[in-house]
Amino acid sequence: MKTALTANLRPAGQDIPSILRERLRSAARRNPRFSLRSFAKQLGIDHSTLSQVLRRKRRLSPRDLQAVGQRLGLSKEAIEAYAQNAQGKSQRKKPADNIASIHLDLDTFQLLSVWVHYAILELLQVQSFKTDSRWIASTLGIALEDVNIALQRLLRLGLLEMSARNRWIDKSGDAEFHTSALTETADNRLNVELHELAIDAIKRVARHHRIHRQMVVAIDSKSLPRLQVLAGEFMNELRSLISESDAKDDVYQVEISLFPVTTLKKIRGDNNA
Numbered sequence: 001m002k003t004a005l006t007a008n009l010r011p012a013g014q015d016i017p018s019i020l021r022e023r024l025r026s027a028a029r030r031n032p033r034f035s036l037r038s039f040a041k042q043l044g045i046d047h048s049t050l051s052q053v054l055r056r057k058r059r060l061s062p063r064d065l066q067a068v069g070q071r072l073g074l075s076k077e078a079i080e081a082y083a084q085n086a087q088g089k090s091q092r093k094k095p096a097d098n099i100a101s102i103h104l105d106l107d108t109f110q111l112l113s114v115w116v117h118y119a120i121l122e123l124l125q126v127q128s129f130k131t132d133s134r135w136i137a138s139t140l141g142i143a144l145e146d147v148n149i150a151l152q153r154l155l156r157l158g159l160l161e162m163s164a165r166n167r168w169i170d171k172s173g174d175a176e177f178h179t180s181a182l183t184e185t186a187d188n189r190l191n192v193e194l195h196e197l198a199i200d201a202i203k204r205v206a207r208h209h210r211i212h213r214q215m216v217v218a219i220d221s222k223s224l225p226r227l228q229v230l231a232g233e234f235m236n237e238l239r240s241l242i243s244e245s246d247a248k249d250d251v252y253q254v255e256i257s258l259f260p261v262t263t264l265k266k267i268r269g270d271n272n273a
Contacts, residue, residue: 016060017053019072022110022149024054029143043068073113073186111157113186115194115253116142116150121159122251124170131168197253216261224258231256 027034040047044067052058060068062083069079111117119140123129137144154160161169201210238254
């Protein structure tokens, strides 16, 4: 695993349209029938408004901004920054610095919330790796455009270096990506995508090439903090074991899940839910 990015995200105000465009493209690739109208309905705004926002012909109204921001998983600070920019009341004194920080914030937000970035960096360690976007897209089973967008983002953030045409260097270090800078909505979206990968693996990968273990058990909810610590310790041991070998030939997703299968935890905000 790579680089810990746990700092709070700064406002991503002006780049909300960029996030919207990427989300729309990604959803349309997964489902060719997914339309602009479908996306607008999902966001809770009018499709004509969304069309103009995507083309930067207009800005989101305060009401639409709240709806879209929450569904994207943006922080309150990011939503407020967009509102300030819309009113021409940016709090930053240097426009150039403001624009640079906004682009960095968008990159960081997308980096943390899209699994492809981690997969590409891990793929660099595989012995059969090829410095070719088409090969990466085929290997990960994703669109070529998604690979190119992810590569550009990794380069901008200094996590990847292309020192030569056939020499790519992972500059992210040996720590783990963390999503603590994401809101619950954005973090949930990432978890859904990763679980979809697990479901897909069950369908297409032979059982002897994957591990799935599960059990249903009654617990005392007060023990969850301790169980969370144990899960972290297990991941650290697993990371240490994996690092012992340099003969890596594939990229795997590792996850530990403990969630209620009942309806007893209905109230959101329950500290033990």
